[in-house]
Amino acid sequence: KNQVEQSPQSLIILEGKNCTLQCNYTVSPFSNLRWYKQDTGRGPVSLTIMTFSENTKSNGRYTATLDADTKQSSLHITASQLSDSASYICVVSARDYKLSFGAGTTVTVRA
Amino acid sequence: DSGVTQTPKHLITATGQRVTLRCSPRSGDLSVYWYQQSLDQGLQFLIQYYNGEERAKGNILERFSAQQFPDLHSELNLSSLELGDSALYFCASSARGTGDSGNTIYFGEGSWLTVV
Numbered sequence: 001k002n003q004v005e006q007s008p009q010s011l012i013i014l015e016g017k018n019c020t021l022q023c024n025y026t027v028s029p030f031s032n033l034r035w036y037k038q039d040t041g042r043g044p045v046s047l048t049i050m051t052f053s054e055n056t057k058s059n060g061r062y063t064a065t066l067d068a069d070t071k072q073s074s075l076h077i078t079a080s081q082l083s084d085s086a087s088y089i090c091v092v093s094a095r096d097y098k099l100s101f102g103a104g105t106t107v108t109v110r111a
Numbered sequence: 112d113s114g115v116t117q118t119p120k121h122l123i124t125a126t127g128q129r130v131t132l133r134c135s136p137r138s139g140d141l142s143v144y145w146y147q148q149s150l151d152q153g154l155q156f157l158i159q160y161y162n163g164e165e166r167a168k169g170n171i172l173e174r175f176s177a178q179q180f181p182d183l184h185s186e187l188n189l190s191s192l193e194l195g196d197s198a199l200y201f202c203a204s205s206a207r208g209t210g211d212s213g214n215t216i217y218f219g220e221g222s223w224l225t226v227v
Contacts, residue, residue, distance in 0.1 A: 034216075043113060043201055043218030044154070089154065097167045097208045099144075099216075103153040 003027070004092050006102035013080055013109055021105045023073040023090030034091040035064050035075050038104070044089055047075070080109045114138065115219035117202050123225045129190040132222045136183055136204030142166065143185040144203040144216065145177055154201065160185060161208060192226045199223055 004025045013019045025033070032051045036044035048057045048064040050073070057064050061078045077084055090102040114137035124130055136143050145157040156169035160179035171177075174192075179185040189196060203218040 036218075041199070041221075043115070043203075043220045045113070045218070046215050049213075049215065097159065098169070099156055101154045101156065 004090055004100045004102040006088075006090050006105050008105060009103070010106040010108070013107070015080060015082060015109055015111050017080055019077050019080060019107065021075040021077075021088050021090075021107070023075070023092075023102055025071050025073070025090070025092045025100065025102075027071075027092040027094050027100050029095045030068065030071075031093040031095045033064075033066055033073050034093070035062070035073075036089040036091060038087045038089055040086070047088075077107070080107075082109050082111060085109045113217040113219060115202055115204050115217050117200075117219040117222050119222060120220070121223045121225075123227060124192060126192055126194060126226055128192050128226075129188065130192065130224065132187040132189070132200050132202070132224070134185045134187070134202030134204075134219060136185070136202075137217055140204035140206050140217070141183065142205045142208060142214075142216075143179050143183070144205075145171075145185070145187050146201040146203065147198045148201060148221075149195075149198040152198075157187070166208065189224070194226050197224055197226045 007022045034049045035047040038044040050066045052068045063076045066073045087104040089104045092100045116135040141162045144159045146154045157171040159167040177187045199221040201221045205216045207214045
């Protein structure tokens with residue numbers, strides 16, 4: 001069964017600090033991995049999309065990494081801002097068009 | 112604004128009733144996806160359509176059905192509603208199938224369904 005596990009479930013960081021979120025998956029055959037940001041009660045917004053051959057992709061202060069061999073990805077948030085408070089969802093796409101969603105990591109940034 | 116439009120934004124209905132949620136994809140997008148997100152739960156994939164045809168099916172209950180019309184808008188029909196069906200229902204769209212890494216999926220703002 002295709003699964004996506006995210007850790008930690010939640011974290012609290014101070015404004016200006018960095019943090020890293022983890023995503024482990026068992027989806028096969030793998031097509032691509034996506035990170036989404038979801039504000040409470042809003043629709044998810046795409047941050048990055050990575051394929052098998054990509055190791056790192058950045059979007060502003062967000063940097064995603066992918067190790068397709070170990071089936072692990074991380075999302076690093078640099079110099080966090082209050083607006084980064086949200087749920088971050090890892091989504092893995094298999095080649096059969098099906099998406100597998102992680103449960104998300106809730107990030108709370110405090111002043 | 113993602114360009115994906117969902118109506119209604121909020122809906123309260125009684126158990127046993129039937130509702131229809133509507134989604135207009137981004138202009139030019141051929142794929143439409145439906146997801147359910149219950150309180151404090153992750154997104155659950157329900158179903159995907161591509162250019163009017165069902166492309167992939169997830170954990171969609173038999174009481175639920177969906178379709179995509181020739182103008183590419185989609186409807187999700189929920190019948191014999193139960194309290195546990197209360198959730199935020201998202202529609203998303205993309206230009207092509209999800210196997211394509213260049214295919215960004217855009218989400219609407221969701222339809223809040225409360226079953227009482």
